[in-house]
Each structure stands twice: as structure tokens, then as C-alpha cells.
Amino acid sequence: MNLKISALEFIEEAKNGNISVEEFVSTTLERINSVDDKLHAFLSVNDSVIDQARNIDKKIKSGEKVGDCFGMPISIKDNMCIKDTKTTCASKMLENFVAPYDATVISKLKKQDAIFIGKVNMDEFAMGLTTEFSAFGPSKNPWNIEHVPGGSSGGSAVSVSSYECIASLGSDTGGSVRNPASFCSTVGYKPTYGLISRFGLISYANSIEQIGPLTRTVKDTAFMLNLIAGVDPNDNTTVNNNNENYLENIDSGIEGKKIGIITEMIGDGIDPEVMTATKEAISKLEGLGAICEEVSLEMVKYSVAAYYTITATEAGSNLARYDNLRYGYEMPVEGYEFNSYISKARKKFGPEVTRRMIIGGFVPSAGHAGKYFLKAMKVKSKLTKEINEAFKKFDLLIAPTVPILPFKIGEKIDDPVSLFLVDINTVTANLTGKPAISIPFKIVNGLPIGIQLMANSMNDKMLLQAAHALEKTVTLPEVPI
Amino acid sequence: MVTVEEIEHVSKLMKINVDDHSEYLEKVQTMISYFDILDSAGVESEEISMPEIPIEQLRNDEHIPFGDKLIEKMNHYKGTFVRAPKM
Amino acid sequence: MTKIGLEIHCQLTNLESKLFCSCKANYREFEPNENICPVCAGMPGSLPRLNQEAVKKATMISMALNCSTPEKIAFFRKNYFYPDLPKNFQITQLNIYGDTSVGGSGTITVGDKKIRITRIQLEEDPGRLIYEGSSSKNQITLVDYNRAGTPLVEIVTEPDFETPKEVRDFLNILSDLLKNLGVADPSLEGAMRADANVSTRGGNKVEIKNIGSFHDLEKAAHFEITRQESLHDRDIAIVQETRHWDDRRKITVSSRSKEEDLDYRYFLEGDIPWVKINPEIKTELKSKMPESISSKKERYVTKYQIPEQVADVLSSDKFYSDLFEESHSESNAKEVANIITTELMGLEDTREKRESSKLTATHLKDLADAIQSGKVSRNSSKNALHEILKTGKTVSQIISELDLGNVSDESELLKIIEKIISDESEAVDQAKSNPQTINYLVGKVMQATKGKADPTLTLNLLKKQIGI
Helix, strand or coil: CCCCCCHHHHHHHHHCCCCCHHHHHHHHHHHHHHHHHHHCCEEEECCCHHHHHHHHHHHHHHCCCCCCCCCCEEEEECCECCCCCECCCCCHHHCCCECCCCCHHHHHHHHCCCEEEEEECCCHHHCCCCCCCCCCCCCCCCCCCCECCCCCCHHHHHHHHCCCCCEEEEEECCCCCHHHHHHHCCEEEECCCCCECCCCECCCCCCCCEEEEEECCHHHHHHHHHHHECCCCCCCCCCCCCCCCCCCCCCCCCCCCEEEEEHHHCCCCCCHHHHHHHHHHHHHHHHCCCEEEEECCCCHHHHHHHHHHHHHHHHHHHCCCCCCCCCCCCCCCCCCEHHHHHHHHHHHCCHHHHHHHHHHHHCCCCCCCCCCHHHHHHHHHHHHHHHHHHHHHCCEEEEECCCCCCCECCCCCCCHHHHHHHHCCCHHHHHHCCCEEEEEEEEECCEEEEEEEEECCCCHHHHHHHHHHHHHCCCCCCCCC | CCCHHHHHHHHHHCCCCCCCHHHHHHHHHHHHHHHHHHHHHCCCCCCCCCCEEEHHHCECCCCCCCCCCHHHHCCCEECCEEEEEEC | CCEEEEEEEEECCCCCECCCCCCECCCCCCCCCCCCCCCCCCCCCCCCCCEHHHHHHHHHHHHHCCCCCCCEECCEEEECCCCCCCCCEEEECCCCCCCCCCECCEEEEECCEEEEEEEEEEEECCCEEEEECCCCCCCEEEEEHHHCCCEEEEEEECCCECCHHHHHHHHHHHHHHHHHHCCCCCCCCCCEEEEEEEECCCCCCEEEECCCCHHHHHHHHHHHHHHHHHHHHCCCCCCCEEEEEECCCCEEEECCCHHHHCCCCCEECCCCCEEECCHHHHHHHHHHCCCCHHHHHHHHHHHHCCCHHHHHHHHHCHHHHHHHHHHCCCCCHHHHHHHHHHHHHHHCCCHHHHHHCCCCHHHHHHHHHHHHCCCECHHHHHHHHHHHHHHCCCHHHHHHHCCCECECCHHHHHHHHHHHHHHCHHHHHHHHHCHHHHHHHHHHHHHHCCCCECHHHHHHHHHHHHCC
């Protein structure tokens, strides 16, 4: 059974009865068994999937109405709630937490007969860029297992690129979907802020994060977006997309589109291989009829500092509820006083989360808020103004997703600022709420390079059309695992 | 410059019991020093912006019970309470 | 110079659901933790959903207190750890980025004084705690989240009060106002709470928290003023601090908590966008607002010539002013108002009595008409009222059954008067010399007729018989 097909291909084959969903899912489980010891993408695998697949085959055969997903196996980053399933955020703090409800995206996909094959690894509470901060061990890059797969949605990217599932849902706060997508050579999408409901996504930095799909093709992403985007009464920050169909006219191309090359994202510190790839991508786009020109977004220089200040503040507040009283892990309250219990319980946070908590307590505190937190909010405002100005002239903005090639596991873990800067090309989209996508573009020395496109708010459809056009110009080698 | 005392103070505020504050000191100091770059952004006069929603789009005032017995899915309950340590 | 300011928390008990989820706003009928959902229990991944009606009601309160109402309101997080706080932060309102709380500055009149309102904000109530365990070793806290997320309106005043009595009067006025607006029932247990801040002779401000009732608030303010004055007299400076009211010992005690370091790290609540309340909505709200107490009072006085004091009492009480509206006609308004304020309110002095009473607007109307037409005396009408509350029978039924009808038959009355005159010859002589004292004889006739004699007729006949 060939697992190396896209979601749309799978659905077509399943619909026509050319493949059995049960066989496909079962082969997928075999694949997971054979490679995941090495890759460690999965934190838990769902053992009821064969039964689910069997039921779907039955429905297909009997002509009953089947949901649009036709049983396609999807992995879910372990920070999204699936009812009655363990949801750990890759943290010891939540190692026993069983979600009592479904996230909105999960209910929507359930209704469409998606199969959730398992929960995948991430940096603890989504704080990180490499999945090395997971409390349950890092995931490995299937292109070279000594290298990081990116993060925080590392498990998502690994599981998709190594054919352990057809697609995945991750979350992107500062690049956490696009970065691992780029490092693992998959498509990674962050929608306009508010396009996809965050109800059931365990919050890290709620004012800027979004759930996003990781898929093999851009069309697959558009397909997923059709199923999960839209206003949700359970999330006051969702926006109305008027039931936009993202697959429709995805082939329209980019003839005449103006694309801005963000100067600050191809500056010092960029790997020469990445620079070359970026130039190649620009040529390809020009070959398709786009007009490319450099544009400067001055605030990008301050975006990383602003991003970490704001996210640490929000995280410090969003993670305050983990006091181990209602959910978490086993630790009786007898014999403790309130403050000592809470402080001891929260020792289960890993070192990176602990650092962010400390920073998150510091930067908005009474004596320091003016210098750090408020300034960061103002940088966010000004960056948004700048990018809005840029979108008056340009339809799209382009840059490499990550300025450097995937690096070795352990290489940056002790150098926080160097690690921060891996995000420099991705945080802008989060801070400004704009949609952004990473398209797998090139493999150099066995390591993937992705190209990022951004569009203005609510222009997700046009962004996907452009991404699809670029994607079509590329043929990539197969993952060597 | 962030001091060990400040980190201790913040850890108490955030209820993070760090055994050895100096272990975190260096990395946290490095991270916070990096944020000093914000001082040169020249954004003092910027206004803070936020998304808006018209009041008509807010939730209707209806009582809809959750349905499941949520308390049974939570830790530490005696009868139907959540237990917390003494104050 | 004493200055007292207040921070009043009022639950919007007339709402159906909580501020950020669809659990019931009035939690009082539930077993512990039966009125909760992932949102108000602070489960991971849950998000707040703002209640539209809560924003409207809070805006109405702001308008009723003459406060400015901004075009857009915003919510903030107040971060601190406490077991009754499911998220370990409270979603509340602040005005640090311009005026973003639901009500800005306003005023309310108390007697002849204008009290300034600083601001009004919408926020969520925390859960409730019960302490269990006798010894320090086995003590634990039990948490009930039923109340968590209940919509609260916090009303903050400037320190414009000068005496505890002013505070008490204000709280009563505010309580009536909120009830009249239909936003809350302040008589429900825990529905309205207040903290005070007190400063004397220009000294530091002391906050007093944990005050259980308005009665206690008056006491606490009184105690605190006395405490501060005595310190002043001994030249000891007043420490700026938070004290709590110890109800058992009836004193304020310093809250020596580690909370001096408390830093709430306030920032905007990213899960709730700024809410635009456009002018059309405000106009609509204003037009739907029930008539204000002061407007009602004025109407009662000018239109129906109801005495000011009576109008005061009647207009401040929503239940009875509604009853008045239903039962009065142009002609008997004054009488209805009188019956309500002098008799009925005293008889129905508890909620249970009010709820079990069988009195209707028709009864009131009929009774007032009967008094005015002389069918029954005011005295007898009291007995009639008792019966109505108990049995619900019609006024005419009761008058005949209890034989309450006025004795207005002249010949009958004459017989009684003649007997009294013969029995009370001394009083008759007194009345001849001092006509004022004839009231004693009138009283005697009333006694003999069990209060049913028509007083005017009695007086006239007496005078005639005596010859004055």
C-alpha cells in the first residue's frame, strides 16, 4: 500500500473504492511502528483507529454519506483537546490530563470522518523552536536524524514528512508550524488571526497564536482550511470568512502579482545556501509573471524582542491555571499550605518553561512594564502599521522561512538568544495577524529549505494560490527514511 | 541588570519554586538583556491597537448547562468539591 | 475631616447566564460544582465568551448613575493565585489605555449631597471556599466553582462620604436603584458586597475588606474612624494598609499578608476583542430603562398630590411602586399610596409573606374606593387588609362577612350617641366648656361601634346632641 500520497489523492482513491481505508490506516500504523522509535514524533497512538477505519469502509461500500475526509489519518499536536484523550502539551505538569471536551477543530474534523491516528510531540507548552524542550524527549528530523525537526510543532512536521500520517494540525505562535514545516520539507500554514477557532487549543500566547495544518501539498492545506476555518461562537476572536472555498480556483497563478522581498529577513546571519535558494524562488516567481522588488520593514529588527516579551507575559498568565488542583498529576494536598503546594507542584515545568515564566513575571511587572512589555506592544502596533503600508503596494511578501539550515540537536539549546533569532522571519506574521505559509523548496546537503509567503489579513485564498504556483515549479527528492 | 533577588521575587510571584535561582540567572539575564533592543525602536508615541467586535455579535444570555458532570473529570474531589491545601 | 470611599460589588442576578459562559448566573440553587463548565472551571484550552446582556445591563447601570459610557470597552487580566480563582487570573476592566471600562465618572445624589462615582467596571466573581479540618495539620480548603464567572458590576466612589450614616443611606439608595432597573435583586445572599476606604484628618487611607453586610459596613466604618481618631490624638501616624473586618470581635484587623508584594501584571485580555457599543444601542437602552426613582417620586407628588414622605418610600420600592401603578386610578391614587405605605408594607415585611399574600391590584383598588366612599372606615380597613392577604376574598365579601361596614345610618348612630352621652356626663360637661375635648366622646362612640362609625357623621351628631 502506497502511503506517499497526498490527502486529496487518498480521498479520491478511498471514495472510488480503489483502496480500503482499513488497509491504509493499518499500513500507516505499521509505518509508525517501524520508524517512530527513531523519530519519536508520536506521544500516543490511538488504538481504536482500525475499528473506525473499518466502519468508514462499510459506509463507503453501502453508499451511505461519508464525511469529506474519508478516514484519512491525521496526527494532532498534543496541545489540542480531544475528548477523553490524554492531552499533555509534552509536559509533566499535564501528564495525566484527560480532556473533557473536543476542541472545535477536532469536532469539525470528527464530523467529516477524519481519523486521529495519534497525538504528536512538541516543545513543552509550545515554547521552543526545536522540540528539544519536550519533557518526553526530542523528535528527530527524518531528513537527518541528528538534526532538529524544528518546533514547536516538531512532531506534526515529522509525522507528515515521514509518512506516518497524511496531514497534521499544529499551532503557530511565532513560527511553530512554518519553522518545522520548513525544516522537514512539508507545507506549513498559519492563517489570518481569527480564521481558525482556538477553542480547545491549550493557550500559550493567545493574542497571536493560531492552529495551522501541515500537509504534503498546498492543495491539501486548502482542503483542510475549508473544513476547519470559520467563525466559532466558542471563540470571541474568530472572524467571519463568509464560507470562503479555498480550493476553488487555486490554480489561478500569480501573473501580475507584486511580491515584496523583505530586506530585514535576508540580511546578516543568513546561511549562503538559504540565500541562494531564496534567489532561486524569486526567479521562479518572476518566471510565472510576478513582479518582485525589495521592501523594508524596519520593525522586523525589534520583532523578536517584542515577540518574546509579549509571549512570555501571556504565557505567564495562561499557564497560571496549572496549579495541580483540578487536573495535572497525582500529588495530594494534605499537609501543605497553599503557596508551598502550588510552588512545589509547578516544579514539574521544564527549564525552558520555567525561564519563560520568570521572564513573563518580570517584563509586565509594575517597575518594568514601561521598559519592556508596553514597548513591545508598541513595536507590535508599529510593525502592523508598516506591513499594512507594504500591502498597499504589494500583494505578497516573501522571505526564507528560516534564515539558517536545520541545525544539529543540542547545538543551540544553551544559547537562548541565538535560538530566539531562528524565529526572526516568522514572528512578524504572528505579531501582525497576517496569514503566512512555508513551502518546501529545496534540499541542500540533505537538509530542507522552505520559502515563506505572506499576504494581507483575510487574503488567505490568494496566498494559497501563490503558494500553489510556486510549489508546482519544484520537484523534491524523497525523504530518506 | 536583573539580579538574583529580583528573580527570587518574581519566582515567588509566579509560584515557581526554583531551588537554585543562580541556575536560571545567567540565561534569564541574557534573554532580558536582549530585550533592551526595544529601547532603540523609537515607539514611545505609538498607540496600542486591538481587534474590535460590535456588541451585537456577542453571545446571547441563555442558560445552557454543560451536560456532562465535569466535576467527575477533575482531580481531588471530596464529594463534589475540589480540594485545595489550607490557606 | 473624615473621608470614606466605597467599592461596591453587585452581582447581576437577573441575568440568565454567567459573564463568560452559559452556566447559570444565579448559582444559589445548585449542589457544589454542579453549575460549571470547562470555561468557568478554567480547564485548559477553554476560552471566555462575553455575555451581550451583561454588557447592556452594565451600561444601563452606568447611565442610571449619570456616568459617561465609552464607545468601546476593553477587558484586562488581573493576575494572582488563589484557590477560588479557576484561571488564577480575574478578567476585569481597567482604564489604563484611555477610558475603557463600562462606566466613567458620574454622580448620585444622597440627601442634599452629590456623591461622585469614579468608575463602573464589569468583571467576574470568583468561586467559593469552605475551610475544613479542625487542626492545623488536617486542614484543607474545599472549592466550589458554581459562583465562578458570575457577572459582577463594581462601582467605585470617590471618598466623598463623611459619616457612616451617609454610607448606609447611599447603599440603600443604590440598592433600590439597582432593583428598580431590574438588573439585580440585592436582597439575595451575597448579591451585593462592599469594601470601604477610610481616612481621617488628612492621614493615610486605610482599606477595609471582608465586610459581610451593609449593617456591618456602617459598624466597620464607625470603628475604623474611632480607631484612627484615637491614633491621631496620640500623635501616631496612620499606616496605609488593608485591614479586614472581624465580625466576631467587631473590630478591624490588619491584614498582615505577604500580599504587600502583590503585583497584578495587568494587561489586555487577548481572548476578548474591544467591544463597540454604538450610540444607537445606547439610545435603545435608555428608552427601555424603567422610570427612575426620582422621576417616579416627582410624578407622585405633582400629579397625585401624594405627600413627599409617602412618595419617597413608595418610589424607592420597585415591587410596591409597580403595585401602585397597577391599582390606582386618578381619583384614589393618594389613598392607594397611603394604604401601601402605612399598612401593607408593614404586614408584608418578609419575602415569604409577600409571596404567600393573596392580595391583588384589584383588592387595593376596591379597598381604596371603599374608604373614599365612606363604606368602610380607615380603622376597619386595616382588618379588611389582614383578611385579604390571608384569604384573597373580594373586598365587598370581606366587608359584609366581617361586618366591617361603616355605621352610617343616622338613627342607629343616634341611639349609640344618646347612650354615650348619658354614660359620660362629665365628659359632656367638659365638651360644652372646651369644644376640643369632644374627641374623647367621638372615641367612645368609635369604641362602641367597633370603629365602624362614620367619624364625620359621629362628630356632627354629637355636637348637635350636646348643643355646641
